[in-house]
Amino acid sequence: xxxxxxxxxxxxxxxxxxxxxxxxxxxxxxxxxxxxxxxxxxxxxxxxxxxxxxxxxxxxxxxxxxxxxxxxxxxxxxxxxxxxxxxxxxxxxxxxxxxxxxxxxxxxxxxxxxxxxxxxxxxxxxxxxxxxxxxxxxxxxxxxxxxxxxxxxxxxxxxxxxxxxxxxxxxxxxxxxxxxxxxxxxxxxxxxxxxxxxxxxxxxxxxxxxxxxxxxxxxxxxxxxxxxxxxxxxxxxxxxxxxxxxxxxxxxxxxxxxxxxxxxxxxxxxxxxxxxxxxxxxxxxxxxxxxxxxxxxxxxxxxxxxxxxxxxxxxxxxxxxxxxxxxxxxxxxxxxxxxxxxxxxxxxxxxxxxxxxxxxxxxxxxxxxxxxxxxxxxxxxxxxxxxxxxxxxxxxxxxxxx
Numbered sequence: 001x002x003x004x005x006x007x008x009x010x011x012x013x014x015x016x017x018x019x020x021x022x023x024x025x026x027x028x029x030x031x032x033x034x035x036x037x038x039x040x041x042x043x044x045x046x047x048x049x050x051x052x053x054x055x056x057x058x059x060x061x062x063x064x065x066x067x068x069x070x071x072x073x074x075x076x077x078x079x080x081x082x083x084x085x086x087x088x089x090x091x092x093x094x095x096x097x098x099x100x101x102x103x104x105x106x107x108x109x110x111x112x113x114x115x116x117x118x119x120x121x122x123x124x125x126x127x128x129x130x131x132x133x134x135x136x137x138x139x140x141x142x143x144x145x146x147x148x149x150x151x152x153x154x155x156x157x158x159x160x161x162x163x164x165x166x167x168x169x170x171x172x173x174x175x176x177x178x179x180x181x182x183x184x185x186x187x188x189x190x191x192x193x194x195x196x197x198x199x200x201x202x203x204x205x206x207x208x209x210x211x212x213x214x215x216x217x218x219x220x221x222x223x224x225x226x227x228x229x230x231x232x233x234x235x236x237x238x239x240x241x242x243x244x245x246x247x248x249x250x251x252x253x254x255x256x257x258x259x260x261x262x263x264x265x266x267x268x269x270x271x272x273x274x275x276x277x278x279x280x281x282x283x284x285x286x287x288x289x290x291x292x293x294x295x296x297x298x299x300x301x302x303x304x305x306x307x308x309x310x311x312x313x314x315x316x317x318x319x320x321x322x323x324x325x326x327x328x329x330x331x332x333x334x335x336x337x338x339x340x341x342x343x344x345x346x347x348x349x350x351x352x353x354x355x356x357x358x359x360x361x362x363x364x365x366x367x368x369x370x371x372x373x374x375x376x377x378x379x380x381x382x383x384x385x386x387x388x389x390x391x392x393x394x395x396x397x398x399x400x401x402x
Contacts, residue, residue, distance in 0.1 A: 007134040011127060012356040016340075020350070023341055029348040032385040034373045036352075037176070037327065041247045041301060041376075044294040050287040057279025064276045065267060066095035073286040074255045082223035085231055091260035092233070094267055095277050095285070098252040099206045099241040102275075103170070104132040106237065109269040110168055110200050110262065113137025117167035122153050124177055124357035124367045126204065129170040138167070142359050144366040151178035151329070155190055166199045174207040174218050177357055177372040178329045179322020181211075187224035194235045200262065203238045206254070209245040209295050210302055211324040218324050222258060233258040237266075244326070245295055246288040253277065253285045302326050305375045305382045312386040316393035328373040329354070333398040336369050346395070347388035 010018075016035060025031065065071075071089035078087050087093060096102035103126070111117050111133075119133035123142035133140040141162060143153040152175075158166075169190065173182040194201055203221035211218055221238050225231065241254035256263065270276075277285070288294075306321055309328070313319050319330035332339040336353035343349050354370030373389075375382050 002135070004135050004137065008131055009127075012352060015356045016350075016352060019337060019341060019353070020344055023345050025344050025348040026346065029388070031348045031350070032377060032381050032388070033350045034352075034375070034377070034382075034385055035350040037372075037374045037376065039244055039247045039249055039326075039376055040378065041298055043247050044288075044291075046291065046294075047246060047248060047251075047284050047288050050284040051280055054280050054283035057283060060279065062276040062278055062282070064271050064274075066277055067279070067282050070095050070277070070282045070286055073289040074257065077289045078222065078257060081217070082220050082226070084222060084226055087257065088260065092263065093255055093257045094263050094270070095282065096239075096254050096256055096270075097275050097277060098243060098249075099204060099239040099254040100128055101252075102239050102254065102256050103128050103202065103204060104135075105269060105273055105275065106202055106239075106256070106266060107132035107136045107138070107168060109266050111136040111138050112167075115167065116165070118162060118165040120158065120162075120166055120169040122170065122172055122175065123359055123361065124354065125170070125359075126172060126176055127357075129204075130359075133168070139165075141166075142361055144358075144361055144363055145175070145178060145180075146366075149180075150323075151175060151180045152182065152186065155186070155193070158193075163193055163197045163199075166197060169194070169199055169201050170204065171201060171221070172204040173221075174205075174211070174322070174324030176204075176207065176325060177327045177354065177367075177370075179207070179325035179327055181218040181323045182224075184219065184224055184227060187219070187221065188228055191225065191228060191230060191236075199235070200259075201236050203236065205238050206241045207244055207325040208240060210299060210326050212299075212303060212306070212321060214296070214299070233260075235259055235262070237262055242285060242288050245298070247298065248284070248288065251281050251284060253281050253288075301379070302375065305379055308379060308383050309375060309386040312383070312390050316390045326375050328371075328375065330371055330373065332369050332371055333393070333396050334369075336367070336371055339371065339396075343389060343392045347392050349385045349388050349392075351389075 075087035075089040237258040243249040317330040354367030358367030
């Protein structure tokens with residue numbers, strides 16, 4: 001067996017199942033789950049129709065590189081969304097089976113274990129980053145989110161000797177779980193460090209299309225690079241997905257885009273890895289990337305839930321509206337794990353303790369005393385869950401008062 005498998009920590013939801021194993025939720029209350037970030041809005045009818053109309057795509061092996069039509073649709077979307085110059089769909093775009101598998105596989109491509117490389121990750125973080133680093137023979141190093149920076153990472157806290165050992169930096173913007181968005185100055189600093197020390201930036205942007213203000217879509221890594229005169233996108237690869245944008249998590253459709261040199265190596269890896277997208281999924285993906293109306297409606301529904309839930313929760317918890325994503329990241333008046341267990345036991349609402357999304361560091365666990373609340377359920381369920389959270393919080397002696 002691969003000995004590096006023993007380095008992997010239990011997934012957050014494995015920990016959550018263990019936490020809840022002995023909890024008896026009240027049978028008189030319907031269960032409401034705010035724990036898993038799985039989109040629950042209906043898949044747009046035109047995407048389903050595209051699948052039905054292209055079932056002939058099941059009869060042939062798909063190309064690892066994906067169809068020219070799909071790469072062209074993705075390149076066109078990138079140009080429209082981020083105001084980019086012409087993206088070469090042949091060399092700067094590669095379809096993938098959702099951002100998760102690509103974020104993992106990319107580390108196996110760019111890291112050389114013989115170099116004893118260091119991989120920087122935000123903390124809290126998507127656990128795939130850590131697993132990818134460990135199984136590639138690298139050392140993950142966690143950069144804590146700072147509430148004073150709107151939960152952004154202080155990249156200036158990394159010492160020169162650590163930068164010198166760094167070969168890959170995972171970035172998540174908009175962030176999971178706090179929904180924070182990196183600004184141009186943050187990108188400028190990170191790009192300068194990449195130029196100086198030669199590492200690669202993997203920008204996870206799977207929440208880029210769930211944002212609060214239609215007039216201010218989140219800044220993307222390629223967009224930031226272009227604004228800073230880096231239109232070759234050197235050492236930058238972005239990862240995106242239709243799962244949240246178009247409510248099709250089961251399609252497993254996304255893309256990577258950026259530095260053509262890195263994508264050529266990633267394509268070589270994927271040729272052996274076997275990650276090719278079905279022609280059926282490709283046809284539905286083209287339809288999805290070429291339509292924005294359903295995405296605007298998706299954002300409207302999330303905004304409606306934030307508008308309804310936040311006034312309820314702010315009466316009892318310290319919580320702010322995120323810049324993007326469909327999560328809330330409230331502070332808990334007691335340990336996050338105790339709050340989560342008590343909430344399930346008394347109100348039959350499941351949540352995810354923030355400490356399960358982070359690692360301990362010398363400065364502590366930045367997820368401690370926080371919960372991740374995924375507002376993915378229908379509006380009425382989210383509102384009901386918010387009232388239950390508030391009722392439970394009011395039973396605690398140290399509950400925050402707005």
